[in-house]
Amino acid sequence: MDRREFLKRFASCGVAAAAAVTLRPLRPLMADDRVGPPDLVALMGGSPQDMFDAGIAALGGMRAFVRPGQVVAVKPNISWASAPERGATTHPLLVRRICEHCLEAGARRVYVFDNTIHSWETCYSETGVEAAVKAVGASMAPAHTAGYYQAAAVPGSRLLRNIQVHELVLEADVLINVPVLKHHGSTRMTGALKNLMGVVWDRGMYHRSGLHRCIAEFPLLRKPTLNVVDAHTVMISGGPQGTSYRTSLELRKMQIISRDIVAADAAASRVLGLEPEDIGHIGIAADAGLGSAALDSLAIERIRL
Amino acid sequence: MKPPRWRTLRAGVGLFVLGLFFYAFLGQSAAAVSLAALLARFQLGPSLVRLFSAEGASSFAAAVVFSAVLLLSAVFLGRWYCSFLCPFGLIQDAMLRRRRKRKAFRYIPSLPLLRYGLLLLVIGTALAGTLLFLNLTEPYSWWGRLVRDLLIPVLVLLNRGFTALADLFGVYIFQMEYTIDIPVFLVTLAATGFLLFVTRRYGRIYCSVVCPVGTLLGGCSRVFPASLPKAGIVLDADACISCGRCEGVCRTGCIDSAGKRVDRDRCVLCGDCLGICPEGALRYGRIVTGPKLDGDDGRRSFLKRFGFFSLLTLPALFFPPSLTAGKRKTDPAGGANTPATPPGSRGVRRFTSLCISCHLCVNKCPTGVLAPSLMEYGLRGLFQPVMDYSSGFCEYECTRCGEVCPSGAILPLSPERKKTVQIGRVEFLKDRCVVITNGTVCGACAEVCPTHAVGMEPFGAGLNLPVTDNALCVGCGSCEYACPVPGKAIFVRGLAVHAAAEVRLPLYAAPREVEDEEFPF
Secondary structure, rough: HHHHHHHHHHHHHHHHHHHHOOOOOOOOOOOOOOOOOOEEEEEOOOHHHHHHHHHHOOOOOOOHOOOOHHHEEEEEEOOOOOOHHHHOOOOOHHHHHHHHHHHHHHOOOOEOOOOOOOHHHHHHHOOOHHHHHHHHHEEEOOOOHHEEEEEEEEOOOOOOOOOEEEEHHHHHOOEEEOOOEEEEOEEEEEEEEEEEEHEOOHHHHHHOOOOOHHHHHHHOOOOOEEEEEEEEEEEEEEEOOOOOOOOEEEEEEEEEEEHHHHHHHHHHHHHHHOOOOOOOOHHHHHHHHOOOOOOOHOOEEEOOO | OHHHHHHHHHHHHHHHHOOOOOOOOHOOOHHHHHHHHHHHHHHHHHHHHHHHOOHHHHHHHOOOOOOOOHHHHHHHHHOHHHHOOHHHHHHHHHOOOOHHHHHHHHOOOOOHHHHHHHHHHHHHHOOOOHHHHHHHHHHHHHHHHHHHHHHHHHHHHHHHHHHHHHHHOOOOOOOOOOOOOHHHHHHHHHHHHHHHHHHHHHHHHHHHHOOOHHHHHHHHHHOOOOOEEEEEOOOOOOOOOOOOOHHHOOOOOOOOOOOOOOOOOOOOOOOOOOOOOOOOEEEEEEEOOOOOOOOOOOOOHHHHHHHHHHHHHHHHHHHOHHHHOOOOOOOOOOOOOOOOOOOOOEEHHHHHHHHHOOOOHHHHOOOOOOOEOOOOOHHOOOOOEEOOOOOOOOOOOOOOOHHHOOOOOOOOOOHHOOOOOOOOEEEOHHHHHHHOOOOOOOOOHHHHHOOOEEEEEEEEOOOOEEOOOOOOOOOHHHHHHHHOOOOOOOOEEEEEEEEEEEOOOOOOOOOOOOOOOOOOO
């Protein structure tokens, strides 16, 4: 029994009764027989936070995703010690607004974390995310030592039989994936699927065993409740770090929100001027049944601010 | 000033200063880092080394002024530094707390031959470019190593236990990060254990016999004529009854009760002896006649010896330079590799001849790339930090090591300037690369490279292969650290003398505004 589980069992006695009252089973939102929310909401022309307000409203508001008393894990891309305007990291105001929505929906705790590439303290602060998150009463969670990760086997995966996954991904009631859309030197694009690489401890294992397939198969363990792709300032080349002379940024003022991680990435690839088929992990994830990359058959709501 | 008041003042100020040192050296906040850099600059050892760092006029002037103030103050006031400013002395004072029932201290013979010989060995070898003896004896560098190599690991263990406990209650506390260097830990543990033992048993014998900074300050208190107004502990030989009480409490063993004498060059002004004399023969005041060493006829003899010992240290000038040529343990190519030194150090030779091994840079390095060396620089560079790309990489925008280095071994660089410094060059071992051996996408190296010294170029079948450009490489080791191949397919070769890296523009160009007519999907 690991320590988190120990905690859970220990605490469950006390909170079980309360939980039983407050937690109701999730209402089926995607029922086929009614006009439900769209598969994907695409936004353009506003600030990251305004676009999120409009986008989440189109999906029925955050209350459709977060129930009162739940624990929410928010995973932005804050891997680099880089200022927000450099487009290497998720915009702090977007992360902040997502946290606000979660807290307004009654979330008990909202944790924001990333297994950063640069040293975690500078990443948390330089990206502006730490300050933004704390300002609204959410918390930054640690992800910088192996102790915060637990062994997991991804069901149905060939390569991810034994990976160390951040405990919040395994335990939080709601997982919100908030990548920033960028060019990537090896995978060509980094978006929603690639962003989840930052919840595992050993990145090198992905690189050794087959990068695209590892990225694609991770959501078999857990699909994010919601994916919010920040395409406001888009690194169109010279990614993902954005410190080279080849780096170019475009102010696209877009955002893509979807429950479907594959659909979100498929749409995002077009923003970079690519096709979903160009990105190895999008195809593998679609084949694994994790979502749909067929943009033509998706119900997309397009909103201009 | 009444005697007990002096003791209280000394203990109070000492405790406060030691507290500052602990906060600054154990803490990892920005305030702690700045304070540590400041405190370290006020240490005599590093200040003297900084005189040779060729850092620039203002820094040189600051080091001159500060060293001069300390040395001149010792002429007039004796070794006050040792009881108020030296963290290693203060920690020995802390070790001596609650010692009342132990055996009384005894007078430690002055041993001028040993003490000044050691000082001159340290100075001579340091001038010859070898800081080994300085680093093995200098008190501030011992303090730095004591904290980073011994106390912080212990603190990390406590922190781990604490975070695990907090986690049981669902509370997140951020764990401390630490890479333990076992050999350095063991050496520091052994040295500290030995220090604790001898200090409890004999008092501040390290300060009294070994410490070159103390000997230097003590020497300053002796070389000038007694006609100068000099203050210190005065023993009135006429009143003294040689009862030995003062000798019994003297932590540096500098009071010779039988000889009715205080050795001023070893007295650290702790004040323990004041107020203990039944005859009132001890007081703090102006010293009228110069005190004498064992069988010493005063200043002239002292200067004569100084000259004699200077000759003895001449062989140190011929300390074989070949000893600098260290070999890195893990050179992926299998050959000898020059260890990379931090940006701002300008090269191996300069770095190893100025670094006092205090490990403050190692302590404050946010990525852990700076690690204590063992034999990477050879024996003469024992414990001096080295860029260890197996434990981290040097962040492109970070300039912290240069900001904290007190001896000028790592000169401060602006982030812009740092980007132009090449401390090593990248080498790609194509045959080991995952892209070749597995036929899968990788690019972990290029992803983290801050300068595009490692890029990815098409290699057929939807694959890209790393391509290196050493004009752009700064030698940060990001690629080596990130490379997932056991034994590494890409690594950094250190440069014995740092070179220039090209900063290819544009760097951080502003985003281009794009007005999308429609969604691209």
